[in-house]
Amino acid sequence: YPRWTRLCFETAKMLGIELITSGITKESAPVIYSLCNEYGMKVGVENHPEKHPDEIKAAIGDYGDLLGTTVDTGWYGTQGFSAAEAIWQLKDYLLNVHLKDVREIGEHNPVALGTGIAGIAESVQALKEIGYDRTVSIEHEAGKHDPTEDCAKALVWVKRVFNEG
Known part of the structure; x- marks a missing residue:
């Protein structure tokens, strides 16, 4: 493996970081797993090219005690798969969530949270229903646009949705 x-x-x-988010393959999983053991860490496999949660489960394989997943809602949206459904299917492996929205299926064009097609409200609802109590990150790849205001609004909205009945 590379240095x-x-x-x-x-x-x-x-x-002092205990969780790394990364893309890995089924073939690299044994090496990543051994490094997790050596350093006392976990790795959350983040979906980017993967179109279905089963691909993430295949990468994790038999290493689920230290390998899990970081669901990126924007990439599931880009791939045309429901992020909320991915959360449900991966609930037993879920280590982290990147809430991100995208404009359309097929192209990875991030937009302000809640303004695209990634199903952010449904994803947050799924997280509440499964009793998720770990980190949720608001991710906005804005290119040349300063996303500070969009992220601040998103934080208020996500907190409100999480705290609703």
């Missing part, structure tokens, strides 16, 4: 892989674990350990 930078170990450097990621070393750096995270020095910073």
Whole structure:
């Protein structure tokens, strides 16, 4: 495996980070798993090219005690799969969530949270229903646009939705 892989674990350990989010393959899982053991960390497999939660489960394989998933709602939207359904199907592996919205299926064009097709409200509802109590990140890849105001509004909205009955 590349030297930078170990450097990621070393750096995270020095910073006190216990979870790395990364894309991995079924073939790289044994190496990543051994590094998780060595450094006392977990890795959340983030979906980008994967079109279905079964692909994430296949990458995790038999290593579910230290490998899990970080659901990226925007990428599931880009791939045309319901992010809320992915949350349900991956609930036993869920380590982190990146709430991100996209404009359309087929192209990864991020937009302000709640203004696209990724089903953010449904995803938050799914998280509430499964009793998710870990980190939720608001992710907005805005290109040249300063996303600060969009992210601040999104934070208020997500907190309100999480706290509703």
